[in-house]
Amino acid sequence: MVDTFGHSEKMANLFDKLSDTYDEVGVDFFKPIAAKLLEEMPPVQGEHWLDIGCGRGAVLLPAAQLIGPHGVALGIDISAGMIEHARRLALHAGIRNVECEVDDAQSPTTVRGQFDTISSSLVLFFLADPLHALHNWFPLLKPGGRIGATTFGNIDPRWAYVDEVFQPHLPKQMRDVRIPDEDSPFASDVELEKFFAMAGFENTLTIRTSVPVKFADPQHWYDFSWSIAQRMLWQAIPETLRAQVRGEAEARLAEYAAPDGSITFNQEIRITLGTRPAS
């Protein structure tokens, strides 16, 4: 039996700790990925939009703007820190048709009514039981409504080579969500689409695309790594060893540095789309 509650609690803890720096260290990552999702699932004026695992609003806020004042966008996230930032950023940008609530994507309890569209960017692989979560999302979508989720595609081998420095220090069960196990639903488009279909969605389709991810220098990579879920890999390494691991990573990063010292990797993204049957 999967301890979904304990797992969600751990995620809330992790993302609360990094919510202040998340998407704030000057690396274009979450917003370009969100933009790719919105390109494939363009918001329609006046619709009701639910963004699950909204974080600071990379998808939620542009979606809210694009559906216009007659639409309503609701974002839920397990991290109170993320929700606080999403609310603050919405207020700051003058976006009024947004609501943000702390809730568990695994089995949302605060969401009322049904939505025209559900989005979820880079969230499913953090859940203890993603298939069960998709089952729980299904009734939140209106018949004929759209769902779209992003997950990671293949990792850039150069980036994987840098991140290998963590491996010898990590507990066996700890993994980087960008590198799924072979038997994971996130290992292939077909398996992921199967999950969507098992939850009741139809017309499933996966699009692969990628975004360039540029670090000004190794320090920038280091700051970024603490501002995302990779933080948990750092936390798993005894403090006395962290400087050594960081040095190893920086030596590997140097192999890919451009003449100006910057390092650019590619992040492949998978966008899985589907619909709820109309009847």
Ligand SMILES: C[S@@+](CC[C@H](N)C(=O)[O-])C[C@H]1O[C@@H](n2cnc3c(N)ncnc32)[C@H](O)[C@@H]1O
């Ligand atoms: C990589 S971030 C993506 C956030 C946002 N969608 C974006 O694109 O920037 C993953 C998000 O999932 C949230 N999350 C993880 N587990 C969750 C759960 N069980 N319920 C709700 N949100 C969860 C985290 O708090 C975090 O905000």
